[in-house]
Amino acid sequence: MLTFIAQRVALSFLVLIGVVFVVFAVARILPGDPCVAALQERANPETCADFNARFGLDEPLPVQFGIFVSDLIHGDLGESIRYGRPISEMLIERMPVTIELTLLAMLWATTVGITLGVISATRRNSATDVGTMIGANIGVSTPVFVLGLLLIYLFAIVLKDTPFALPPGGRLTSGLVIVPLATSWGLEDLAGIPRVVIDFISNMYLVNSLITGQWEIFGDAFVHLLLPALALGTIPLALIARMTRSSLLEVLGLDYIRTARAKGLANRAVVMRHGLRNAILPVVTVVGLSLGALLSGAVLTETVFGLTGLGKTITDAILGRDYPVIQALTLITAMIYLVINLLVDISYAFLDPRIRVQ
Amino acid sequence: MTLSEESAQAPSVVVEDLPDSVEVATEEGRRMAAQLHDKQPHAKRLLEVRNLTTQFFTREGVVHAVDEVSFDLDYGETLGLVGESGCGKSVTALSLVRLVPSPPGRIVSGQIIFDGVDILKLSNAEMRLMRGKKIGFIFQDPMTSLNPTLPIGFQISESAKLHLNLSRRAADDRAVELLSKVGIPRARDRMKDYPHQFSGGMRQRVMIAIALACDPMLLLADEPTTALDVTIQAQILDLIRSLSEEFGTAVILITHDLGIAAGMCHRVNVMYAGRIAETGLVDDVFEHARHPYSWGLMDSLPRLTDARSARLRTIEGLPPDLLDPGPECRFSPRCHYVTDRCRTAEPELSSREGEGHLARCFGTEPGGWIA
Numbered sequence: 001m002l003t004f005i006a007q008r009v010a011l012s013f014l015v016l017i018g019v020v021f022v023v024f025a026v027a028r029i030l031p032g033d034p035c036v037a038a039l040q041e042r043a044n045p046e047t048c049a050d051f052n053a054r055f056g057l058d059e060p061l062p063v064q065f066g067i068f069v070s071d072l073i074h075g076d077l078g079e080s081i082r083y084g085r086p087i088s089e090m091l092i093e094r095m096p097v098t099i100e101l102t103l104l105a106m107l108w109a110t111t112v113g114i115t116l117g118v119i120s121a122t123r124r125n126s127a128t129d130v131g132t133m134i135g136a137n138i139g140v141s142t143p144v145f146v147l148g149l150l151l152i153y154l155f156a157i158v159l160k161d162t163p164f165a166l167p168p169g170g171r172l173t174s175g176l177v178i179v180p181l182a183t184s185w186g187l188e189d190l191a192g193i194p195r196v197v198i199d200f201i202s203n204m205y206l207v208n209s210l211i212t213g214q215w216e217i218f219g220d221a222f223v224h225l226l227l228p229a230l231a232l233g234t235i236p237l238a239l240i241a242r243m244t245r246s247s248l249l250e251v252l253g254l255d256y257i258r259t260a261r262a263k264g265l266a267n268r269a270v271v272m273r274h275g276l277r278n279a280i281l282p283v284v285t286v287v288g289l290s291l292g293a294l295l296s297g298a299v300l301t302e303t304v305f306g307l308t309g310l311g312k313t314i315t316d317a318i319l320g321r322d323y324p325v326i327q328a329l330t331l332i333t334a335m336i337y338l339v340i341n342l343l344v345d346i347s348y349a350f351l352d353p354r355i356r357v358q
Numbered sequence: 359m360t361l362s363e364e365s366a367q368a369p370s371v372v373v374e375d376l377p378d379s380v381e382v383a384t385e386e387g388r389r390m391a392a393q394l395h396d397k398q399p400h401a402k403r404l405l406e407v408r409n410l411t412t413q414f415f416t417r418e419g420v421v422h423a424v425d426e427v428s429f430d431l432d433y434g435e436t437l438g439l440v441g442e443s444g445c446g447k448s449v450t451a452l453s454l455v456r457l458v459p460s461p462p463g464r465i466v467s468g469q470i471i472f473d474g475v476d477i478l479k480l481s482n483a484e485m486r487l488m489r490g491k492k493i494g495f496i497f498q499d500p501m502t503s504l505n506p507t508l509p510i511g512f513q514i515s516e517s518a519k520l521h522l523n524l525s526r527r528a529a530d531d532r533a534v535e536l537l538s539k540v541g542i543p544r545a546r547d548r549m550k551d552y553p554h555q556f557s558g559g560m561r562q563r564v565m566i567a568i569a570l571a572c573d574p575m576l577l578l579a580d581e582p583t584t585a586l587d588v589t590i591q592a593q594i595l596d597l598i599r600s601l602s603e604e605f606g607t608a609v610i611l612i613t614h615d616l617g618i619a620a621g622m623c624h625r626v627n628v629m630y631a632g633r634i635a636e637t638g639l640v641d642d643v644f645e646h647a648r649h650p651y652s653w654g655l656m657d658s659l660p661r662l663t664d665a666r667s668a669r670l671r672t673i674e675g676l677p678p679d680l681l682d683p684g685p686e687c688r689f690s691p692r693c694h695y696v697t698d699r700c701r702t703a704e705p706e707l708s709s710r711e712g713e714g715h716l717a718r719c720f721g722t723e724p725g726g727w728i729a
Binding site for chain 2: 256258264354
């Protein structure tokens with residue numbers, strides 16, 4: 001098992017090196033001039049020469065690449081051309097929103113999706129099954145922004161002034177301020193990587209308020225995340241429910257399920273212990289892929305609900321030819337996928353002993 | 359139906375490279391064994407099947423898979439169900455434990471009295487107490503009948519935990535004991551292994567251990583050796599026989615291999631097209647068969663004395679369509695001795711010479727036209 005994990009980690013590392021090359025190249029291949037995009041009407045040969053010199057864009061490409069890699073190794077993601085700020089600072093601010101949103105969305109998608117899938121499979125062709133699958137098909141085919149707007153309409157407008165009202169956007173009700181972890185723990189002087197980590201966690205409002213006991217903030221932040229998570233999680237939920245159903249149905253027809261029944265096990269034990277564990281592999285893949293997709297850009301959801309997360313950041317960067325930001329975010333997206341795929345592989349091996357052998 | 363001479367003799371082969379079954383003599387094991395052997399008969403016979411009819415309701419129509427089948431089984435007896443593919447052997451066995459895939463299958467009518475209890479009247483929960491505990495099942499394909507993601511120790515101890523209320527530890531001890539009994543070396547070390555770490559024959563041994571985990575009164579073995587190669591077949595059959603003798607377990611052995619039936623069983627039911635064509639003690643059925651289908655089956659066994667170039671003998675034609683069997687004798691389209699009488703009505707099972715020897719054929723009835 002350890003060998004298996006080590007192999008996968010090594011493989012992921014190789015992929016990462018490849019990604020660094022590709023990321024650098026793709027940013028340079030994009031048509032358009034960063035100087036023009038950043039300075040707009042103020043762009044002329046002189047200002048652009050200054051601009052390029054400042055951001056190292058006047059160097060030959062191999063030199064630019066060398067600088068890029070050496071910075072990366074030192075943990076420096078570079079500086080945004082548009083905002084003139086270190087990218088790591090932007091990430092500390094924006095990534096936590098996306099992570100919280102995604103995890104909440106996937107939590108609801110996975111638990112509800114698998115439950116519905118199991119119910120559908122065990123009551124095949126019943127009203128529950130047909131209803132669930134019709135719902136799943138609608139869920140898969142509804143664009144996130146449509147669903148998001150519908151949810152806002154329902155919960156923020158129709159149900160306004162009822163106990164079911166939910167806020168349509170933002171992270172906290174205006175007026176509420178969350179105390180950063182560094183402040184609550186008296187670590188304001190901390191610097192370097194520990195500080196980065198603390199600030200990063202600090203910006204995950206749910207985690208921050210939970211560990212420091214700011215209950216009012218916790219509730220408020222949670223309520224604010226509900227609608228976007230609901231909207232974002234619906235498509236993965238529908239996928240997971242359908243995948244669970246078809247996979248479980250297939251497994252429940254296999255010989256060893258008959259063996260389990262012949263032992264006199266109750267239906268529940270047969271389905272959960274012998275069926276679901278074998279049926280869950282393709283579901284894990286779907287969960288992993290959805291998680292990656294959501295993390296690396298819930299652009300539409302973030303836009304509809306007025307959240308500034310990774311999705312919005314990367315869209316802005318592409319539109320503004322913000323090379324360093326594009327590079328950094330693509331790299332991070334790739335890393336997210338690598339880590340998730342690694343986890344999926346490991347969970348495969350954990351769930352199915354036959355995979356461990358190779 | 360083909361059959362090789364080796365497997366015909368298989369059951370009598372003495373397998374020497376088998377490790378002796380090792381008794382794991384834990385105190386708990388002994389106590390458990392004492393408990394387990396509470397096999398007081400509650401009825402005259404272990405099993406009485408009366409007019410069992412199981413049908414499959416498909417889009418094309420109703421398939422009469424098992425049609426009015428009746429037979430008895432004594433405590434500790436071994437009964438063979440033989441016949442070609444699709445004649446209703448497996449569905450009969452599945453019906454006994456009510457595991458006919460449903461939908462589309464359903465037991466339509468009949469009675470199954472097992473140890474004095476009418477199986478078909480039990481609730482689902484009561485039926486689960488029968489499965490695994492009183493009736494063990496060995497399936498045909500050991501490669502697919504074990505759960506690939508659970509350790510075999512768990513799979514064996516599972517029903518012991520469930521039915522015998524054993525603690526996890528006691529159930530594990532029981533599983534180790536069973537594993538050694540079915541001839542798996544280093545049983546305790548192998549408890550945590552998964553099915554893919556075992557060969558086909560070893561997996562079938564595990565399957566037997568699972569079936570015997572609660573020391574059932576009846577063991578249903580559905581073609582337990584079909585998926586195995588011939589040398590392993592002999593070992594597995596030997597094992598089933600010795601364990602059933604040791605535990606006093608009755609066995610219903612389903613096979614299309616007459617040699618196996620001859621070597622293993624006290625009595626056989628020859629099944630054809632969902633019905634019993636002939637039944638009786640092994641010697642009566644094999645030496646004095648009174649049904650043309652039984653003759654055909656035995657005739658199609660290849661013999662060592664056959665010329666190498668000789669073609670294998672077969673029963674010409676195919677079994678009838680069970681969607682709509684018609685009123686005639688079901689074997690009549692393939693029978694050499696067919697007369698008009700056979701084409702208008704189906705004969706009942708009637709007595710022939712020998713204890714409990716019955717055959718379903720007008721031609722061999724007293725005064726019939728077949729000598």
